[in-house]
Amino acid sequence: MIATESLSKRYPRVTALDRLSVDIAPGVTGLVGANGAGKSTLIKILLGLSPASEGTAAVLGLDVATEGGAIRERVGYMPEHDCLPPDVSATEFVVHMARMSGLPPTAARERTADTLRHVGLYEERYRPIGGYSTGMKQRVKLAQALVHDPQLVFLDEPTNGLDPAGRDEMLGLIRRVHRDFGISVLVTSHLLGELERTCDHVVVIDGGKLLRSSATDEFTQATTSLAVEVTDSDAHPDGLRALREALTAAGAVTGPAAGPGEGNPAATGRLLYVEAAGEETYDLVRDTVAELGLGLVRMEQRRHRIAEVFRDRADDSSTAPAPRDERPAAPEAAPAGAPDA
Numbered sequence: 001m002i003a004t005e006s007l008s009k010r011y012p013r014v015t016a017l018d019r020l021s022v023d024i025a026p027g028v029t030g031l032v033g034a035n036g037a038g039k040s041t042l043i044k045i046l047l048g049l050s051p052a053s054e055g056t057a058a059v060l061g062l063d064v065a066t067e068g069g070a071i072r073e074r075v076g077y078m079p080e081h082d083c084l085p086p087d088v089s090a091t092e093f094v095v096h097m098a099r100m101s102g103l104p105p106t107a108a109r110e111r112t113a114d115t116l117r118h119v120g121l122y123e124e125r126y127r128p129i130g131g132y133s134t135g136m137k138q139r140v141k142l143a144q145a146l147v148h149d150p151q152l153v154f155l156d157e158p159t160n161g162l163d164p165a166g167r168d169e170m171l172g173l174i175r176r177v178h179r180d181f182g183i184s185v186l187v188t189s190h191l192l193g194e195l196e197r198t199c200d201h202v203v204v205i206d207g208g209k210l211l212r213s214s215a216t217d218e219f220t221q222a223t224t225s226l227a228v229e230v231t232d233s234d235a236h237p238d239g240l241r242a243l244r245e246a247l248t249a250a251g252a253v254t255g256p257a258a259g260p261g262e263g264n265p266a267a268t269g270r271l272l273y274v275e276a277a278g279e280e281t282y283d284l285v286r287d288t289v290a291e292l293g294l295g296l297v298r299m300e301q302r303r304h305r306i307a308e309v310f311r312d313r314a315d316d317s318s319t320a321p322a323p324r325d326e327r328p329a330a331p332e333a334a335p336a337g338a339p340d341a
């Protein structure tokens, strides 16, 4: 769907992209990198809006150097910065963008109504955009990128400026763009955590260079640890501590319990990590929980988080700063010198 070959972009003082070669398949792909990594530059080259200094790139089989117009007919673009006219309504603006994309008047109005409904703008769509919240403006930007029914959309930092709830809603919308309409998505972010939850594939760039391009599953491979969550009982008001002591006495290797809000599904729960030697570790945990009279809430194989992959890299070598993970790090996963968390 997107292929670049040794793509470089040099500005007088900085090399924004440095011999970047990457292939991106249909689906939802995250393009992650710290601020200044070259994400927006790549998008502008892929849209045929900015010429590369060297190398080649194709989008939907079209050459970015010579077929920019044809690419922009088939690709939607949500820019990073606020670029909306304050004095017109969302409906007027999105109809205008649909007309610019070549839709006839009636189709433009119908598609606008459908798209604004899809992004969750209802009554407000008739009010001037100047009075909108950041979240509403981001939705208008998303709607104008989708209105001409593209095959692919480029979303540049769509969660910028949103609070956690707004971010979750935007990420949900992005998933639905692909699931409901079959539109492929390339979404940029400097936050690893949100891509882990949203994307099938993640491309990481730093200083304009490719660091890694992998399926999200490969980043988050299963570890050999089991994450165990238990309920307390009257006899054991701190059930997790009791379990840890019993398992340690039984010879199982246990890690520190994670504190509240460790970014897990049960955000208020607490987890104990147990090194799994084999099937017998599952039995040992189950039997020990039963003997202590605790409730076993869950026992599952822990998976790496993408941020840990980059912490490991940073520990191994003097690699440039990796993208940020916005979630609090688990105590055992945050060695000294880890990048921002």
Ligand SMILES: Nc1ncnc2c1ncn2[C@@H]1O[C@H](COP(=O)(O)OP(=O)(O)OP(=O)(O)O)[C@@H](O)[C@H]1O
Pocket (backbone or CB within 6 Å): 011, 012, 014, 015, 016, 033, 034, 035, 036, 037, 038, 039, 040, 041, 042, 080, 157
């Ligand atoms: N028109 C330009 N002229 C000169 N330098 C530029 C230009 N556009 C971008 N740069 C530089 O190129 C580098 C990459 O910028 P780019 O905007 O692509 O990064 P980014 O990953 O999108 O980061 P951000 O999210 O902060 O925009 C930066 O050092 C930036 O200052």
